[in-house]
Amino acid sequence: MILTVTLNAALDVTWHVDRLTPRSSHRVDAAHERAGGKGVNVARVLASLGHTPIATGLTGGPTGRLIREGLHAAGIRDEFTDVAGDSRRTLAVVSRDDGDATVFNGRGPRIAEAEWEAFRRHYATLLPEARVVVLSGSVPPGLPGNAYAQLIHAAAKAGAATVLDTSGPALTAALKAGPDVVKPNADEITAATGRHDLRAAAAALRARGARAVVASAGPEGLYALTPEGGWRAKPPERLSGNPTGAGDACVAALAAGLAAGSSWTRMLREAVALSAAAVPCPAAGDVDAGVYERFRREVPVEALPAISDQQIT
Template sequence: MILTVTLNAALDVTWDVESLRPRASHRVDAVHERAGGKGINVARVLTFLGHTPVATGLVAGATGRVIRDGLRTAQIPDAFLEVAGDSRRTLAVVSRDDGDATIFNGRGPHVDRDAWELFSRHFAGLLDGVGVVVLSGSTPPGLPPDAYAQLIRTASAAGAFTVLDTSGPALLHALSARPDVIKPNAAEITAATGCEDVAEAAAVLRARGARTVVASAGPEGLYAITPEGTWRAAPPERLSGNPTGAGDACVAAVAAGLADRSAWPHILRAAVALSAAAVPCPVAGDVDAAVYRRFLTEVLVEPLDAPC
């Protein structure tokens, strides 16, 4: 079983506009609203892949209740813990003329020490029979800087693979817990290491504790450095649309591959295909099945020499 963790769950709102212009009025052509946060998006994609993930994390207040209603509608098993306050909302403004998205992320409710200790015990109680734990997204205010490191150690002690998709201090603190996979994008890996070169930056993060680094370079594909080898996986073409869900789709493919004990070249091929299949969809967490099937046979995965 796969368990997804979203510590800072959100109600995701997506606005479609013709183009986005600073200091101008805009007509919104379509509005999409759904339960989100990166781990929930991962759970949606895992469901598409035929898995039955359990979603956990923290929700709060009236917005939290809407998020949980969304999980029930999506038939995703809900193991969230309620805390005080109100869950955040995110806003993605997607411009059709260039396919770019501008994101506004709320901070989320303040989580005190007692609530965090309660969740830590709750999380440990969910791990029986779990093969892969996915930990995704930002952390809400109040959590300790090593919150993800704590959860990774607990999951690893229970025998589960851990996949981490976060950034900034949360990522750097988590490396000491030796997550099995981290998935930074190009901006995140540069910010974490100061290295502009993705291969060099990935090697730095492996040296700091990550067992495998799968670095996303957007439309250029993925670079992965693993204990079994180093690869680059590239899509056959670039698609236009909303890129906000591509990273979550990539994480879902990695988690599914680990659960199925697949080889890394197969995992990376599926990750690139699934990431690309998310781009034509208006909201994160959805994928285009036809694009996924087509790209799955066309993604190029090539072995590389490991960086020095």
């Protein structure tokens, strides 16, 4: 079983406009509202692939109830812990003319220490069922800086592999716990390491504790640095649409591959195909089955040369 953790669950709202122009009015052509947060999106993608994920994390208030209703409607097992504050909302405005998305993320409710401890106890009861734990998204106010590190340590103790998809201080603080896979995008890995070369940045994260790093570069594909070697996987063509769910689809593919014991080349091919299949869909958490089946047969994966110590330091 794959367990997804969303500490800062959200009600995701997506608006589609013809063109996003600053300081002007816009008419929304289509709107979508659904349970979200990165881990919830990962669980939704996994369910579409035939897996039976468990979704856990923190939710509260009227928005939290809508999130949990959305999970039930999607047939995803809900193991969220209630908190007093109201869960956040996010807004993604997708421009049809160029496919770019502008995203507004709420900070989330402040979590009390007792609420965090209650969640940790509940999380521990779920770990014996899990082969892989996905830890995704931002950390709400009030949680300790090493919140993800605590959850990674607990998962490792229970024998579960971990996939971490977060950014900023939450990412850097979690590296010492040794997550099995870290999946930043290009901006996130540059911010964490100060390096623009993705291979060098990935090596820097591995040197700080990550066992494997898969860095996403949007339409340029994935760069992976693992104990077995380094690879680059690139989509065979560029698709237009809504890119906001591509990263979560990529994480879903990595988690599924780890659970199945797949090779890295196969995992990366699946990850590129599944993330590309999310782009034509109007809302994060969905994938286009036709694109996925076509791309997974066509994605090239090339081995990368070894990286020198001088490139890391």
